[in-house]
Amino acid sequence: MRQKLVAGNWKMYGSRAMTRALVAGLAAEFADGAPCEIAVCPPFPFLEEACRAAGGTPVTVGAQDVSDRDEGAFTGQVSGAMLAEIGCRYAIVGHSERRSLNAEDDALVAAKFLAAQRHGLAPILCVGESLEEREADRTEEVVARQVRAVLAAAGIEAFARAVIAYEPIWAIGTGRTATPEQAQAVHAFIRGLLRAENANIADFVKVLYGGSVKAANAAEIFAMPDVDGGLVGGASLEVEGFASICRAAG
Numbered sequence: 001m002r003q004k005l006v007a008g009n010w011k012m013y014g015s016r017a018m019t020r021a022l023v024a025g026l027a028a029e030f031a032d033g034a035p036c037e038i039a040v041c042p043p044f045p046f047l048e049e050a051c052r053a054a055g056g057t058p059v060t061v062g063a064q065d066v067s068d069r070d071e072g073a074f075t076g077q078v079s080g081a082m083l084a085e086i087g088c089r090y091a092i093v094g095h096s097e098r099r100s101l102n103a104e105d106d107a108l109v110a111a112k113f114l115a116a117q118r119h120g121l122a123p124i125l126c127v128g129e130s131l132e133e134r135e136a137d138r139t140e141e142v143v144a145r146q147v148r149a150v151l152a153a154a155g156i157e158a159f160a161r162a163v164i165a166y167e168p169i170w171a172i173g174t175g176r177t178a179t180p181e182q183a184q185a186v187h188a189f190i191r192g193l194l195r196a197e198n199a200n201i202a203d204f205v206k207v208l209y210g211g212s213v214k215a216a217n218a219a220e221i222f223a224m225p226d227v228d229g230g231l232v233g234g235a236s237l238e239v240e241g242f243a244s245i246c247r248a249a250g
């Protein structure tokens with residue numbers, strides 16, 4: 001049985017005070033035990049504050065990105081070693097906003113996945129199709145390409161220390177979620193890609209759903225057999241709503 005994970009991707013929102021309050025609020029909410037694994041992914045300047053506030057609580061911390069390089073003259077980049085040093089557990093790689101707005105291709109995403117793991121971070125690998133691709137019936141082709149690029153670079157064993165997030169681009173920030181059945185179909189397809197390489201790892205790896213997850217729809221999505229929790233954007237920015245989503249994973 002895979003333990004569910006609910007991770008909040010704050011994107012470019014928040015402040016130091018909000019970070020402190022949100023992590024403390026979650027810790028208080030789940031002082032008697034968390035219903036699932038809970039992670040917050042604030043912007044870089046607030047990661048250390050989040051790690052400090054999360055210490056001794058069930059909350060873990062992830063970064064929204066990581067450099068593919070270990071160190072050097074790479075202005076503006078943040079290495080996996082730096083994130084690990086301050087106490088991060090996760091690094092999101094390949095979010096669709098970075099693929100599209102920062103022109104990150106499959107090769108760079110695979111390099112970031114490897115860099116995260118070199119420094120002991122678990123990558124949360126985001127994959128997902130655009131509306132145009134879904135309507136052209138190309139969802140499986142796109143998701144397979146995105147997963148196989150990382151499989152080819154990192155090997156199946158690396159997925160034992162990684163999380164996958166299926167985030168259909170048409171569902172991100174739109175209020176339009178995939179139906180539980182649509183999510184389940186793609187999650188099962190992703191697990192099948194891994195199963196072809198190693199059945200044990202395929203059964204072990206968490207596949208999260210992301211895209212307009214809210215307190216009102218989380219339970220029905222998380223009830224699907226291949227959905228192991230969520231990567232939550234907008235609804236992760238306040239304690240009560242995010243805590244309800246975590247409870248829906250219990």
Ligand code: 13P
Nearest residue numbers: 009172173211212233234
């Ligand atoms: P929303 O939950 O705001 O749709 O964002 C989803 C997402 O992109 C999480 O990474």
